[in-house]
Amino acid sequence: MTRSGFTTRLVALIRKETRQMLRDRSNLIVGLLLPIGLILVFGFGISFDVKDARLTVVMEDSSPIARDAVAGLQGSAYLAPVWVKSMAEAEHLILAGKTDAILRVPSDFSRRLAAGNGQLQLLLNGVDSNTASTIEGYVNGALSLPVQQQADRGGNKPEGAASVVIVQRIWFNEANESTWYLVPGLIVLVMTLIGAFLTSLLVAREWERGTLEALFVTPVRPLELVISKLAPYLAVGAIDLMMCVLAAKFLFQVPIRGSLVAIIVASLLYLMVSLLLGLFISGATRSQFAASQLALLTSFMPAMMLSGFVFDLRNVPVVIQGISQMLPATHFMGLIKTLFMAGDYWPDIIRTCAILTIYVVVLIAATRRSLRKKLD
Amino acid sequence: MSDDATVLLNGLRKTFDGPDGGTVIAIDGISMAVRAGELTALVGPDGAGKTTLMRMFAGLLKPDAGSLRVLGIDVVTDPQSVQDRISYMPQRFGLYEDLSVQENLDLYADLHGVPQEARRERFARMLEMTDLTHFTARPAGKLSGGMKQKLGLACTLVRSPDLLLLDEPSVGVDPLSRRDLWKIVQQLIDQEHLSVIVSTAYMDEAERCAQVFVMNNGRLLADGAPDNLRTSARGLTFTATPPGGMPARELQARLIDAPDLIIDAVPAGGSVRFIRQPEADPARLNGLLHDASCEPRPEELEDAFMMLLRQHHEGESAGAAAVPPATEAVTRRTDGARDEPVIIVRDLVRKFGDFIAVASTSFDVARGEIFGLLGPNGAGKTTTFRMLCGLLPATSGRLEVAGLNLRTARAQARARIGYVSQKFALYGNLTVRDNLEFFGGAYGLRGKALKARVEASLAQFALDPAAQSGILPAGYKQRLAMATGLLHEPDILFLDEPTSGIDPLARRAFWRTITALAKSGVTIIITTHFMEEAEYCDRIAIQDAGQMLALGTPQEVREQAGENTTDMNGAFIAIVEQARAQRETREAAA
Numbered sequence: 001m002t003r004s005g006f007t008t009r010l011v012a013l014i015r016k017e018t019r020q021m022l023r024d025r026s027n028l029i030v031g032l033l034l035p036i037g038l039i040l041v042f043g044f045g046i047s048f049d050v051k052d053a054r055l056t057v058v059m060e061d062s063s064p065i066a067r068d069a070v071a072g073l074q075g076s077a078y079l080a081p082v083w084v085k086s087m088a089e090a091e092h093l094i095l096a097g098k099t100d101a102i103l104r105v106p107s108d109f110s111r112r113l114a115a116g117n118g119q120l121q122l123l124l125n126g127v128d129s130n131t132a133s134t135i136e137g138y139v140n141g142a143l144s145l146p147v148q149q150q151a152d153r154g155g156n157k158p159e160g161a162a163s164v165v166i167v168q169r170i171w172f173n174e175a176n177e178s179t180w181y182l183v184p185g186l187i188v189l190v191m192t193l194i195g196a197f198l199t200s201l202l203v204a205r206e207w208e209r210g211t212l213e214a215l216f217v218t219p220v221r222p223l224e225l226v227i228s229k230l231a232p233y234l235a236v237g238a239i240d241l242m243m244c245v246l247a248a249k250f251l252f253q254v255p256i257r258g259s260l261v262a263i264i265v266a267s268l269l270y271l272m273v274s275l276l277l278g279l280f281i282s283g284a285t286r287s288q289f290a291a292s293q294l295a296l297l298t299s300f301m302p303a304m305m306l307s308g309f310v311f312d313l314r315n316v317p318v319v320i321q322g323i324s325q326m327l328p329a330t331h332f333m334g335l336i337k338t339l340f341m342a343g344d345y346w347p348d349i350i351r352t353c354a355i356l357t358i359y360v361v362v363l364i365a366a367t368r369r370s371l372r373k374k375l376d
Numbered sequence: 377m378s379d380d381a382t383v384l385l386n387g388l389r390k391t392f393d394g395p396d397g398g399t400v401i402a403i404d405g406i407s408m409a410v411r412a413g414e415l416t417a418l419v420g421p422d423g424a425g426k427t428t429l430m431r432m433f434a435g436l437l438k439p440d441a442g443s444l445r446v447l448g449i450d451v452v453t454d455p456q457s458v459q460d461r462i463s464y465m466p467q468r469f470g471l472y473e474d475l476s477v478q479e480n481l482d483l484y485a486d487l488h489g490v491p492q493e494a495r496r497e498r499f500a501r502m503l504e505m506t507d508l509t510h511f512t513a514r515p516a517g518k519l520s521g522g523m524k525q526k527l528g529l530a531c532t533l534v535r536s537p538d539l540l541l542l543d544e545p546s547v548g549v550d551p552l553s554r555r556d557l558w559k560i561v562q563q564l565i566d567q568e569h570l571s572v573i574v575s576t577a578y579m580d581e582a583e584r585c586a587q588v589f590v591m592n593n594g595r596l597l598a599d600g601a602p603d604n605l606r607t608s609a610r611g612l613t614f615t616a617t618p619p620g621g622m623p624a625r626e627l628q629a630r631l632i633d634a635p636d637l638i639i640d641a642v643p644a645g646g647s648v649r650f651i652r653q654p655e656a657d658p659a660r661l662n663g664l665l666h667d668a669s670c671e672p673r674p675e676e677l678e679d680a681f682m683m684l685l686r687q688h689h690e691g692e693s694a695g696a697a698a699v700p701p702a703t704e705a706v707t708r709r710t711d712g713a714r715d716e717p718v719i720i721v722r723d724l725v726r727k728f729g730d731f732i733a734v735a736s737t738s739f740d741v742a743r744g745e746i747f748g749l750l751g752p753n754g755a756g757k758t759t760t761f762r763m764l765c766g767l768l769p770a771t772s773g774r775l776e777v778a779g780l781n782l783r784t785a786r787a788q789a790r791a792r793i794g795y796v797s798q799k800f801a802l803y804g805n806l807t808v809r810d811n812l813e814f815f816g817g818a819y820g821l822r823g824k825a826l827k828a829r830v831e832a833s834l835a836q837f838a839l840d841p842a843a844q845s846g847i848l849p850a851g852y853k854q855r856l857a858m859a860t861g862l863l864h865e866p867d868i869l870f871l872d873e874p875t876s877g878i879d880p881l882a883r884r885a886f887w888r889t890i891t892a893l894a895k896s897g898v899t900i901i902i903t904t905h906f907m908e909e910a911e912y913c914d915r916i917a918i919q920d921a922g923q924m925l926a927l928g929t930p931q932e933v934r935e936q937a938g939e940n941t942t943d944m945n946g947a948f949i950a951i952v953e954q955a956r957a958q959r960e961t962r963e964a965a966a
Contacts, residue, residue, distance in 0.1 A: 009489070013483075020472065206470075210468035211470030214532075215470060219456070373436065
């Protein structure tokens with residue numbers, strides 16, 4: 001077949017796919033509106049930061065020294081302290097779910113502090129352990145340092161020993177804002193979404209409607225089908241990528257410390273992997289229902305749970321770690337977070353892009369095979 | 377074999393994995409040669425292997441054994457070279473419903489590499505032939521069934537191929553669209569000397585072909601020109617006319633119940649066309665015909681085909697599918713006069729938004745009558761049908777079924793009716809007995825009554841209670857569906873396209889059951905797209921565009937259609953066309 005035959009057919013097929021994509025409103029919703037929704041939900045709605053945590057302070061010791069010790073609480077942006085007189089009252093509040101933590105200043109606090117052995121009791125509502133440990137950090141940070149140390153060590157400090165001052169600093173995400181790492185991760189999620197929800201339907205739909213049978217008996221080649229189905233969705237993915245990067249930069253003020261080119265190249269590579277995986281599943285299952293279920297299970301869910309988007313992968317069992325290492329999403333997730341917040345680390349960039357390229361090549365071959373012109 | 381063969385196959389064999397885990401032989405060692413420049417037909421009942429063969433010709437399926445050359449090329453090793461030169465229209469033609477008529481045409485023209493200059497002339501001609509010139513901007517999904525089929529053909533023919541494969545182009549298409557479709561194919565053959573292979577279940581279509589291959593169960597039964605094939609039925613074909621007052625279907629039932637004398641019998645034009653067994657004893661035959669007058673008639677391809685099927689069927693061990701179930705076992709209460717109407721429809725209207733699906737329709741159906749609803753696709757017959765069995769509320773009008781008003785007493789009315797849907801609506805992974813027991817329970821039967829009804833149904837329809845329902849042959853599935861619909865001994869049985877997808881022998885057996893049921897007092901309402909089946913009905917209604925165009929006995933409908941109409945197909949076309957012409961003049965005048 002001549003080159004011009006290839007080009008004519010490819011242009012015709014891409015035109016057809018683009019028209020079909022634009023005419024189906026559900027594509028628009030999933031391809032453009034859903035990413036916008038996700039950006040807003042993850043950017044504004046979901047955050048692992050706790051703001052205005054409800055802290056009940058029980059002042060059993062009302063001396064000026066004790067007041068001084070806990071004065072720092074008032075200045076914290078993360079805490080909204082409520083002052084009560086008795087422990088019973090505080091316990092009632094925590095039971096009723098009206099407070100997240102109780103800080104108890106015992107009646108002998110100022111006396112023991114003078115003796116170098118001041119103790120405060122922090123009771124946390126462990127129903128939500130994530131929030132509990134976050135609040136613990138805030139309270140510790142807000143209390144004046146000597147008191148903090150004493151509270152930390154629970155009075156084990158030998159008398160007369162010098163106080164050790166720990167100065168904490170968090171690198172790369174100085175404000176410890178969870179938006180900073182959620183928004184780059186969102187790029188992974190959105191790229192995965194297009195593959196899982198849109199391209200996974202493409203080939204199966206043609207099988208179900210019987211259009212593929214007619215298409216097969218034309219000079220069309222399998223590779224042309226693969227490319228033509230990829231192209232329009234690659235464009236949609238690029239638009240989504242742009243939206244994510246712009247939202248990260250201007251809406252959420254996430255720093256972009258790595259090179260923008262590296263972010264774009266790596267993202268487009270991952271987008272290709274995601275789209276091809278959807279196409280491959282679609283061609284292999286030949287049923288829209290099965291394809292979308294399988295795509296959801298094999299790409300979107302793992303990208304959400306196992307890529308390190310939310311959960312730290314070092315804490316999971318070895319088997320799960322092994323599985324997560326097989327996911328292209330895991331590699332891309334690590335890279336994109338580094339690129340946004342830490343900067344260019346070339347060995348990592350090259351390694352991840354190489355892995356993604358291998359996925360692209362393998363998946364193109366597999367999809368092409370699933371579209372070889374046979375009905376059995 | 378000859379060198380000018382466009383398709384040449386030798387010992388071709390193809391098997392599939394069956395639903396029960398076994399192997400299904402779809403094509404069982406077929407050898408044949410299709411000549412170039414001719415119109416060739418693959419004829420056979422559903423499941424004969426026609427589609428499998430077509431797909432192998434197109435290089436879409438790989439044979440398990442044997443050789444296959446298309447246009448001199450080995451399809452198995454080089455399918456692409458064949459696909460570059462042929463055009464193929466699959467049964468469900470692959471139109472992109474969200475693309476317009478023009479965009480569909482452009483796509484296929486681009487894929488086939490039709491040059492721009494050639495395209496303009498070709499498109500204009502295709503659009504004119506298919507009557508789609510005014511619809512180029514309309515999405516394919518918004519076209520009627522017949523128009524879609526024509527557009528499918530146009531897309532297949534964006535260029536003149538070396539070989540055209542049409543897989544059952546007229547299946548599910550009403551007689552009008554079917555006739556138009558064939559006009560297009562015929563024009564192309566005349567003008568471009570195309571080699572065409574068409575698969576079909578319609579004998580009148582096969583009759584147009586130069587060469588016919590008759591298939592059944594993956595085997596080739598016979599081949600030759602229609603004239604040659606016909607000769608096997610020479611001297612055996614007759615028309616019997618029943619004495620005045622006797623419905624043709626009663627005579628037909630008598631004849632078809634004597635398989636040792638009669639090969640086949642069908643009602644047609646108020647008479648019965650039958651084929652006698654070559655060695656039938658004339659005295660016994662006369663005794664069977666009794667008071668019916670009998671005339672010889674010229675043999676047709678259909679006759680030869682039925683003979684081949686019957687012989688082939690007897691050759692295969694089964695035999696059971698053709699034998700009508702023991703319908704004599706049916707005994708029914710016959711309270712009330714036979715002429716008292718059990719269905720009364722007055723000014724029935726159904727609208728979907730602005731669209732009038734059924735416009736002011738009135739008719740009655742008497743007890744024990746077989747009432748047929750006919751019409752082109754989208755005519756409103758399914759809507760009417762659904763309103764009658766209470767599945768769809770009417771927009772306005774009166775609707776009484778078994779003396780009950782469907783608007784106020786739908787549940788009670790439902791208990792008096794049985795319904796057999798077009799699709800197999802039973803549980804495929806349950807056994808025959810499980811299905812019967814479940815549906816019996818759903819109709820409120822239990823204990824001994826249920827057991828007795830299930831046993832009676834199994835016997836009446838000759839069903840194996842332990843068989844898994846999903847893997848029964850189509851004819852048996854149809855019987856099971858009927859048995860289920862009749863479990864609660866309804867007064868009225870509704871059947872929606874019951875005979876589509878089952879072979880002619882099973883259809884004969886099916887109709888034998890229906891006529892026996894009607895005789896026992898059950899009222900039958902049936903839709904069908906096989907026009908000749910209207911001959912079994914006492915009365916038929918023809919609908920088009922929501923309007924009732926004709927209502928009466930088959931004889932009355934034929935008379936309404938005009939002097940020279942003898943067959944139902946012709947009557948149908950004439951009536952629908954007359955009505956459409958009237959509507960156009962009315963619209964032009966308005």
